[in-house]
Every structure is written in structure tokens, then in C-alpha cells.
Amino acid sequence: MPELSRRRLLRAAGGAGIGLLAAPALAACGTSSATPMRSGRAQIKFWTHDPDYIETFQTAVKDNSLMRGSRFNFGLDVTSSAPADILTRLIAQAVADGDTPDLVGVNVDQFPRVMHASIAQNLFVDLTDTVRPFGDNLSKLDPYTVDGAPYGLESGAAxxxxxxxxxxxxxxxxxxxxxxxxxxxxxxxxxxxxxxxxxxxxxxxxxxxxxxxxxxxxxxxxxxxxxxxxxxxxxxxxxxxxxxxxxxxxxxxxxxxxxxxxxxxxxxxxxxxxxxxxxxxxxxxxxxxxxxxxxxxxxxxxxxxxxxxxxxxxxxxMGGTGFAVLKDKSNSVAALDLLRRVYLSREGQILRYRVGGYLPTLQPLYKDPELVASKDEYLDGQRTFDVYGPAAADLPVFHQAxxxxxxxxxxxxxxxxxxxxxxxxxxxxxxxxxxxxxxxxx
The missing domain is CATH 3.40.190.10 (Periplasmic binding protein-like II)
Structure with a gap:
């Protein structure tokens, strides 16, 4: 489908009511593509609403052990805005074939806006293959799943x-x-x-x-x-x-x-x-x-x-933020590599907990000795993972629509x-x- 037609449909999907557009029409459309960069300097356009996410990713890209083995040398161009404004601007820029981010944090309350008319499928990288090796050990994919495919990784178990x-x-x-x-x-x-x-x-x-x-x-x-x-x-x-x-x-x-x-x-x-x-x-x-x-x-x-x-x-x-990678951009491969390292590795999840206080979404980490031994001074030195461990094992599934x-x-x-x-x-x-x-x- 021509790019102009795709943009018209996406523009309508961004502003129209649910049910006014046929999802297959958008699903049949391609996105504007760029030659993916496979190595070298990757200046990632990073959009989020929370200063803690900014600090987490800025700390992560400077962590040599976490970045070891990557083909990319990461930098971040950060844009911060309110949760609703991030998604509104993202859809508007995509419609105009404009300046979209490479990596974006979508508040869980905002994600339903991209769950109709194949908007998520047109905007974001399908993370099915990325998360498959983790099976049931990775929690809270469901709020960011559309037609069986996940498009965001939750920042913390909340x-x-x-x-x-x-x-x-x-x-x-x-x-x-x-x-x-x-x-x-x-x-x-x-x-x-x-x-x-x-x-x-x-x-x-x-x-x-x-x-x-x-x-x-x-x-x-x-x-x-x-x-x-x-x-x-x-x-x-x-x-x-x-x-x-x-x-x-x-x-x-x-x-x-x-x-x-x-x-x-x-x-x-x-x-x-x-x-x-x-x-x-x-x-x-x-x-x-x-x-x-x-x-x-x-x-x-x-x-x-x-x-x-x-x-x-x-x-x-309750609450949360899912990070998604924009598809068919020159930095899509690099942004996915960065997201994998910060969100799907033991070292990345521990860094997120230490910097931003985000509880792991990888179930095995609730038995990790380093986390189990940690104490919370505000809570009078309580070993909080003695509470979070059983809770994580019994966390209910949350679906959106x-x-x-x-x-x-x-x-x-x-x-x-x-x-x-x-x-x-x-x-x-x-x-x-x-x-x-x-x-x-x-």
C-alpha cells in the first residue's frame, strides 16, 4: 500500500473512535523503511515521561560490563513529556513521516490507544522472538500484547x-x-x-x-x-x-x-x-x-x-510503563539491542532496581542472593524480597483492550x-x- 494511503489511515486511526476503521486495512500497509545500522555509533532517540527512566538508561549506556559485546556505541537524545503527550506526538509524527523516537516508554494507561486498527503493529517492533527464550519467567507482557504479540517490555513488576x-x-x-x-x-x-x-x-x-x-x-x-x-x-x-x-x-x-x-x-x-x-x-x-x-x-x-x-x-x-522499539528505522536494531540489555538480562534488571527501584520482571531474580539480601532503610531495614518473592510468584495477569x-x-x-x-x-x-x-x- 502506498505510503500516502498508510498515513491517511494512521491519521484516521489516531483520532477516530474504536470500530470506525478496519484493522486489516492497516495491517496490510507497510511502514517507511530505512537501512538498519548494524554496528558503530548509535545515537538513540529516547522518549519518556519519567526522570528515573532517563537516569536508568543514562547509567546503563555508561556501564561497560552491561554493554560488553554490543556492536554499538550508544548515546541518548532524550525527550521528556507527559505520558499522554508522548503517544499523541508519536502518532502525529508517524502520520507525517516525521521525527519519531527509536525507543519510547508508553504508560500502561496509554497503551490501549494503539491496540486498535493495527496501530501497534505499524509503529512498533514485534517482540515475540525477543521474549521467547524467557517463556513464563518474564512477567507483565500481557498489558502490551495485541493479537497475541507483545510490543512493549514492562519496566517494573509494580x-x-x-x-x-x-x-x-x-x-x-x-x-x-x-x-x-x-x-x-x-x-x-x-x-x-x-x-x-x-x-x-x-x-x-x-x-x-x-x-x-x-x-x-x-x-x-x-x-x-x-x-x-x-x-x-x-x-x-x-x-x-x-x-x-x-x-x-x-x-x-x-x-x-x-x-x-x-x-x-x-x-x-x-x-x-x-x-x-x-x-x-x-x-x-x-x-x-x-x-x-x-x-x-x-x-x-x-x-x-x-x-x-x-x-x-x-x-x-497497578501502573507501569512498557518500552517499545520503533520499527523500520535506521536505529531499530540498535534500540532493540539496548532494550534487551537493560530489560532482559540479570545485570540490567539489577541496575534498574538499584537506580530506579524497579522490581524485576524476570521471575528467577526474586531468588537472586544479591536482591534477597538487600534491605530497605526507609522500611527500618526490612528485607523486602522476603515479601516480594512470594508476591511475584502469585502475581495476577492483567489484560487490556x-x-x-x-x-x-x-x-x-x-x-x-x-x-x-x-x-x-x-x-x-x-x-x-x-x-x-x-x-x-x-
Whole structure:
């Protein structure tokens, strides 16, 4: 298909609604090609939204042991922007056959934008052959997989654990090993009644925060929003169980209602001790606790999540960034070599953990002596891999679909209504499902 026609289709795909374009039409189109460079100086155009990723890759290209044996001498030209802006600009530049990156970090919440009309297939290198040698040892490919092919490598496992104030748990006689969420809520109800203290939080602000909080519990319970084929699976006993649990927690005060986990209200709750625990991913220690309550160093600990009585996992996940290589560019081979070294080697994954705090996505590393022996000073010297190891082995699978943004928009309001007692959990889920199916025909 001529390049002009491809650009017209890609332009339409970038702005049109899901279902307005036929995926086979884009799949049949080629991309503009360039002679791939096979060795020598590779100045990689690198786009990301997070300074920690910049520092990680800048450190990696200077690490002689990590780069040993590469045919390339790497440099980085860095562009930093907001997650949504990165993908918008990337698609616009691809449409114009303009200045696209060689290596790009796509926020997990943004990736569904390229999951329809063969956009991912036209933009990114298919990583199937790259990841095949790792089999089931490589986690969190599913959120960046389209039609069975992965197009991004997750930066960190983003394992959700229970953060808790050890001193407050001791003061208020809360066991550090509570078996179920249902039992945990009973402690929270008592603490809220007696001391105005909560043992978790729920988001009540924007739709993204609301749905992400619900999804984090839903994945742990063993449910999901979509299956591997992209079909909606929200109409499930697990979804109802989770929303009833959240509504009960909100009603009793065991779970503190906050705009989002990063708001000033959340910071105030942490500082005052009103929030004594919360289920959040590993990255929340840096983004939430150390940022807002550095003076509480030594008081916090982590533990695996209590299970739901109805079943599920001891861990969950939320957030992440997948790094993808742009296809058919002169630096595509070099960018893939760099990504392999930083993301698919023991040395690269340990470097990522040391520099940016990113938990490994290679399962065997949770038994690596160097990581197992590591201690976290903010958590009073706790050996965190004693917690992360079992959690990584029981991490739920997370699938996305092209309709993820629509579902987030239509589901946030009904969930909020259920949390605030304006409707029942079952009615909220029915409303969200009905609104989604009216907009997306599958």
C-alpha cells in the first residue's frame, strides 16, 4: 500500500473512535523503511515521561560490563513529556513521516490507544522472538500484547503489597498477619470508630483513579476487566465481591475516601497518622511515602496482601510503563539491542532496581542472593524480597483492550455512586456494562 494511503489511515486511526476503521486495512500497509545500522555509533532517540527512566538508561549506556559485546556505541537524545503527550506526538509524527523516537516508554494507561486498527503493529517492533527464550519467567507482557504479540517490555513488576505503620498497628493492637480482607476490615471499623484511623484508602476523584483502585482489588480477587481476546469480563462474581467490599469499607470508614493516592488530602492523612495502612504498588514507597512523610522513616513496613475470603491472590498490580522499539528505522536494531540489555538480562534488571527501584520482571531474580539480601532503610531495614518473592510468584495477569479508555470513562461514575451509597454495587456494575456496550460493539 502506498505510503500516502498508510498515513491517511494512521491519521484516521489516531483520532477516530474504536470500530470506525478496519484493522486489516492497516495491517496490510507497510511502514517507511530505512537501512538498519548494524554496528558503530548509535545515537538513540529516547522518549519518556519519567526522570528515573532517563537516569536508568543514562547509567546503563555508561556501564561497560552491561554493554560488553554490543556492536554499538550508544548515546541518548532524550525527550521528556507527559505520558499522554508522548503517544499523541508519536502518532502525529508517524502520520507525517516525521521525527519519531527509536525507543519510547508508553504508560500502561496509554497503551490501549494503539491496540486498535493495527496501530501497534505499524509503529512498533514485534517482540515475540525477543521474549521467547524467557517463556513464563518474564512477567507483565500481557498489558502490551495485541493479537497475541507483545510490543512493549514492562519496566517494573509494580507489585501491590500492604504498606502499614508498624508502630500504629502495635499501638492499636492490629495483627501484622491478618489472613483475609474481611477480617482486616473489622480491624479498620474498630479503629475508625475508636480513633478515627483507617487501614486503607479508596479513590473518589477522577475516573482514572477510581477505576484503577477498583481494578487493583479486582485483579487480586482473580477477576479482570478484559480477557486475552479483548472481551469484557466485568460481569462476574469477583467484580461484585470487590465492589461490595470497597463499599463496605467506605461506609464504615475502614477505607478512607480520598481524591487519589497522590493528593494533598492523602499527604495530610499520612502525616496525621489517620491512614495507618494502604494497599499500593512497590513504587508508592518513593512516590507517596518518602515524598510526603520522610520523617516517618523506620515506622512503615510491607506485607503480602490479605486474601479475599472468596479466593484470589496474595498480590496485585497497578501502573507501569512498557518500552517499545520503533520499527523500520535506521536505529531499530540498535534500540532493540539496548532494550534487551537493560530489560532482559540479570545485570540490567539489577541496575534498574538499584537506580530506579524497579522490581524485576524476570521471575528467577526474586531468588537472586544479591536482591534477597538487600534491605530497605526507609522500611527500618526490612528485607523486602522476603515479601516480594512470594508476591511475584502469585502475581495476577492483567489484560487490556482497545476499549479500556471508554470503560474507564463510563465505569468511574457508577463505582463512585456505589462507594458513596447512592446505588448498590450490583446496580453500579450493570450501569457501567450497559454504557460500555452502547458505545463499543463487539
Amino acid at each position: 507489585i501491590t503489597v500492604l504498606y502499614y505503620r508498624q508502630d500504629l498497628f502495635e499501638k492499636y493492637r492490629v495483627s501484622e498477619k491478618v489472613d483475609t480482607w474481611e477480617e482486616f476490615l473489622e480491624h479498620g471499623e474498630r479503629l475508625n470508630t475508636d480513633h478515627k484511623v483507617s487501614v486503607g484508602m479508596i479513590a473518589t476523584g477522577d475516573n482514572g483513579s477510581i477505576v484503577n483502585g477498583f481494578l487493583q482489588f479486582l485483579l487480586q480477587r482473580g477477576g479482570g476487566l478484559f480477557n486475552a481476546e479483548g472481551d469484557l469480563i466485568l460481569d462476574s462474581p469477583e467484580a461484585l465481591d470487590v465492589l461490595e467490599f470497597m463499599a463496605r469499607g467506605a461506609r464504615s470508614g475502614a477505607l478512607l475516601a480520598l481524591p487519589d493516592p497522590y493528593s494533598s488530602a492523602c499527604a495530610a492523612a499520612l502525616k496525621s497518622g489517620r491512614l495507618a495502612a494502604t494497599a499500593m504498588p512497590d513504587w508508592y514507597k518513593n512516590a507517596g511515602l518518602q515524598t510526603n512523610v520522610p520523617e516517618q522513616k523506620g515506622r512503615w513496613r510491607i506485607a503480602n496482601l490479605p486474601r479475599f475470603a472468596g479466593g484470589g491472590h496474595i498480590a496485585s498490580t 482497545a476499549g479500556m479508555h471508554i470503560l474507564t470513562d463510563v465505569l468511574g461514575g457508577p463505582i463512585l455512586d456505589a462507594l458513596k451509597g447512592r446505588t448498590t454495587p450490583s446496580a453500579a456494575l450493570r450501569a457501567g456494562l450497559k454504557a460500555y456496550r452502547q458505545q463499543v460493539k463487539r
